[in-house]
Amino acid sequence: MGGRDLNHIGVIGGGAWGTALAASAVRAGRRVTLWALEAEVVQAVNESHENPLYLPGVALDSALRATGDMAEAAAADAILLVCPAQHMRAVSAQVVDAGADAPLVICAKGIEQKTLQLMSDVLGDTAPGMDMAILSGPTFAAELAKNLPTAVTLAARDDGLARSLIDALGHNRFRPYQSHDVIGAQIGGAVKNVLAIASGIVAGARLGDNAAAALITRGLAEIMRLGAALGARRETLMGLSGLGDLVLTCGSIQSRNMSLGKALGEGRTLAEVMGERRSIAEGVYTASGVAALAARHDIDMPICAAMDRVLNHGAAVGDEIEGLLSRPFKVETV
Structure with a gap:
């Protein structure tokens, strides 16, 4: 995959980390759609520009849009998967079924209990052939949401994909470092x-x-x-x-x-x-x-x-x- 513009970011998961990553992507100048399971999270993000359920006390940019419609969030140029690791198989399958045709960025940390697979192997089962990357590092959601400096690893086997994601998500308070080591x-x-x-x-x-x-x-x-x-x-x-x-x-x-x-x-x-x-x-x-x-x-x-x-x-x-x-x-x- 060569470099390309990733202007619309879909974030799947309205918990603390998903909300923080969505807020950061807005700061990077992207159009961001945050999918949340809970209707009260969708309403709070869209109407009062906060997520009191998972990130109380943190103001969110009014440009951030939340939705309960998976297809709306999946119709993005890149999709961040920010669900619990043990739900990655089911959630990623839903994203694919919703018509996603964009790079998938794993933002969950864990090993699937039943199969002992890493999350990249889980996506190999549920989204075969789709472009994939890993975003991981020393991150507390509340600090990133408050725009405090944060650095992460962005790992992808494809250089073009990695560079495109870093260009789309990175800014002076969120610094992704490229790696090939998925x-x-x-x-x-x-x-x-x-x-x-x-x-x-x-x-x-x-x-x-x-x-x-x-x-x-x-x-x-x-x-x-x-x-x-x-x-x-x-x-x-x-x-x-x-x-x-x-x-x-x-x-x-x-x-x-x-x-x-x-x-x-x-x-x-x-x-x-x-x-x-x-x-x-x-x-x-x-x-x-x-x-x-x-x-x-x-x-x-x-x-x-x-x-x-x-x-x-x-x-x-x-x-x-x-x-x-x-x-x-x-x-x-x-």
Whole structure:
């Protein structure tokens, strides 16, 4: 695909991240149509220029149009898929069925539980032959929505597609960096959500800053091992969509995954915390997929495995902490 003008951007998903990306694309000078499942989100964006359900307190440009009609949003020059990872298969199929004939940009982070597929593989099933890219990096939706500086990785195998998307979406407060590594751009974003829950547990259990730094460092080693097995480039995993995203998500209670882990570390149950939330902590669902991939490829990922046992198999947080701290001493290698 050669370079082309992408003037109309469709954003599929009216949550915090989808709304923030839509607001950013308006700032870049694009015409933007935001599709939202909830009728109250569509009404609020169009009439009061806000999304109080997912981004309270953030004013949106009146040029941003929201719709509940998938075909309207799919009739765009490029389409950002900003749905939860476990819904990517169904949502992308709906987009294709609605007549989409434009590049699809994956903005979800995760591994499909049932198939252990990355989101690019899911789109390979639901949108075969369509142009595809990955947008991932260290991003809190509220900060981008408020026009604070943000940098991301924009990965596509086609140079022309990547450049066209960067020209369409980039501006001085939203800086996409080009990559060819579609696999690597997805692995960091998926695994860091699992590690962020572990980081939150460290904070909630008051294990200290030393433990927090150790967890991030050893967590990065786990990301690197999985990346090597799946064909990712090391430089990608050390970049914005890898190390950058890991540091952000493990270092701030703004992170939905870290805040969930903090509640677990303080002694609350997963059911209690999940029952209070409208937004999704992707790491809960990705943990089982990461653990299964590690087992399939015979990769040692002890932190992710511990999180899978806590989140999906009823293991006690205290027992898993002691188990990790009791592992044999070893040489520090990735």
